[in-house]
Amino acid sequence: MAYAAVLAPPAMQDALRQPDKWNSEWEALIKTVERVSASDLLNSAAIQLAMDPEGMDWAFMEYQNLIARLCHVQAWLTLDASLYFARDDLEAKWLSATPDLRGKHLLIGLSNACSIAKNLHDARLYCGRELKLARLRGDGRVLLDLVRSVMVEGALEVPKEPRYVPHSAWDAVSEAQKRATPTDAEKLTLGRILVLRTKLICHVLHFTIRSFVGEELPEVTVSKNRKKKGTETFPSQTFAAAFMEQTLGPDGARAAVKDNKDALKDRKSKRKEHCSYTGCVKANNGDEKYPRCKKCWDQMQRDVPYCSVECQRADWKLYHKTICGKPLTFDAVSKPVLAPKTPPAPAVGPPVGGFKRSNLLALHITALTHLPKADYIIMGAEDTSVTIDLPDPEAQALFRKFREKAMTTGDKQSVATMAHFLCWMSIADPKLAARKDPTSNAIVSQMKKEYGFDELHLAVAEMQNRQNRDPLRRPVLLFSMSPQNWVKFCKGMNVNSQVVLD
Ligand SMILES: [Zn+2]
Ligand SMILES: [Zn+2]
Structure with a gap:
């Protein structure tokens, strides 16, 4: 049937x-x-x-x-x-x-x-x-x-x-x-x-x-799979063509077949070759071709491409040696092969003093654990999140001290100090200011939700006042930075930038 x-x-x-x-x-x-x-x-x-x-x-x-x-x-x-x-x-x-x-x-x-x-x-x-x-x-x-x-x-x-x-x-x-x-x-x-x-x-x-x-x-990209020449016609396409002729008439069927062919060609042109090692899955951009496992291709016409010798070696140890050049079975393919990973150390300690983290904050900490270099993440979708990574080691150490306190205890002073610092950096640092992202409002709105701190914008305004009263114009987060280091840190920055929130 x-x-x-x-x-x-x-x-x-x-x-x-x-x-x-x-x-x-x-x-x-x-x-x-x-x-x-x-x-x-x-x-x-x-x-x-x-x-x-x-x-x-x-x-x-x-x-x-x-x-x-x-x-x-x-x-x-x-x-x-x-x-x-x-x-x-x-x-x-x-x-x-x-x-x-x-x-x-x-x-x-x-x-x-x-x-x-x-x-x-x-x-x-x-x-x-x-x-x-x-x-x-x-x-x-x-x-x-x-x-x-x-x-x-x-x-x-x-x-x-x-x-x-x-x-x-x-x-x-x-x-x-x-x-x-x-x-x-x-x-x-x-x-x-x-x-x-x-x-x-x-x-x-x-x-x-x-x-x-x-x-x-x-x-979402689709994998390209090279195959031996001469295996192109698909019997069910003949069926489909016959069916179309019954419903659309000969001219209609011809047009529909052509339309399907063009669409297939278009889809094929967008496919990418992916490295077969599950710890990598890098895709190439079409022109280059990854070398593939020779034994699999010669004996099974099976396309197993690798981006590098390292990936081929890693995959061999992990999985490939069990199937190389051999016929596959259902059992051999019914479990996904995952590259081994050691779980990263948590970026922030557990909550203390009865502090209950919001879902958004818990998610943020999970993300920071997987991105140990990041100091703070202003979260959007994968391609629109902004990861803040402070290059100055002293500023980073200070920032992380406040972060630890805020994220483990919910301490409002620490939250406000961090929020003001991030907002101020986003306008004072010409590199960040040029990106226009994240805005001070986006930073404060995320942090309000993370810490359940509805009055955060007022606290940030107070932090701005405290910065303005500092003779060296340091943001509160950097109050303990030595004057010499501060001069180095703020070189090229617009120190007089004022954080203004909607
Ligand atoms: Zn690879
Ligand atoms: Zn092989």
Whole structure:
């Protein structure tokens, strides 16, 4: 039974071109899918896998890659969602938004997430009601529950295993398979569906909440995989072409086939080659080619590129020696391979004296622990956060003394001293001032939330007065700096800058 043809998904390239039309086509298809059982969908996927000329080896590699990527996406989504819950009141704002507003961001999320890769786009078939726009926009709790169901323990920590989104029909198929004695191909077919549907849901959530809080959409790159020449025609494309001819007529079908080909060419041109060592995953920018493992290529036509000899050696020790040049099995690829990491020492001590940290402050401390060079982080999304790293060792030591006190006890004087110093630096230091980011208002607004200190702007104004009264014009944080060092420190700075807050 060729469901591949009957359940032909809408053209992927329409997701961004005509999101409304594309989405209606999907919704209509999903209605049809509701009448198809999960095990029939599984059979259809098994047929596609069997017809795939790229073969099982390629599918195994893809599967392993998908699991590892899913773990990373979940860590990234966890970090962003924790920040938006703590900083932007995501929960309250999402719940009180109108369905139309939620729908607008959901459609951005759906169409962008489905434009990442064809396998993700087509995985919408396996999500059924979960990604139905009307359901997600109507009741705000649905999306929030989904976000919480895929958030992993400990922000910034890549999990060892992904968290799958539960689904009664797929879970039943999964249980049934466990009771039988499935072949590797059967395990792979189901495993691929489960990982792809969870990955798509995670991307949709990630894009949607980023769009909703006004951050830039995350940039996701897709791996390029070189393969032997002469394996290009895909039998299901012949099916799809035949199906299109029935529905669109010969001219319409020809135009649609051409459109699909152009879109594929465009997607291929954006793919990047990634280093295979999980501790690196560096991507090259297209022109250069990474050298690959010769044995894997010669014996298995398996593409395993490395950016450097060091990465190849590290991966060999970690994992590659177990699979090099050998046929893969489901068990060999069903666990993500993670490069070993020793947990970093905490940047700040535990809270004392009954001080209760806000979620935002706890998140900030986790981030500082992973970025030991950073002195303070004004948090935005990954690409818009500003990390403050004080180059002067004495200023840094003083800053960190105040930071430790503020972050372990919540001491208001220390918070205000730090806040004023950061605001003042952002305008007095010409390098920071030229960037215009972060603004004093952004710094103070984050710190108000971190320490639950609503009157912080008044305390900062008082710190500015104290600086103005100092004959050397030192900010309060640097009061104990020797005059000689202060002269060195403030060379080239606009010492008379005044912190003014809205
Ligand atoms: Zn590398
Ligand atoms: Zn190899």
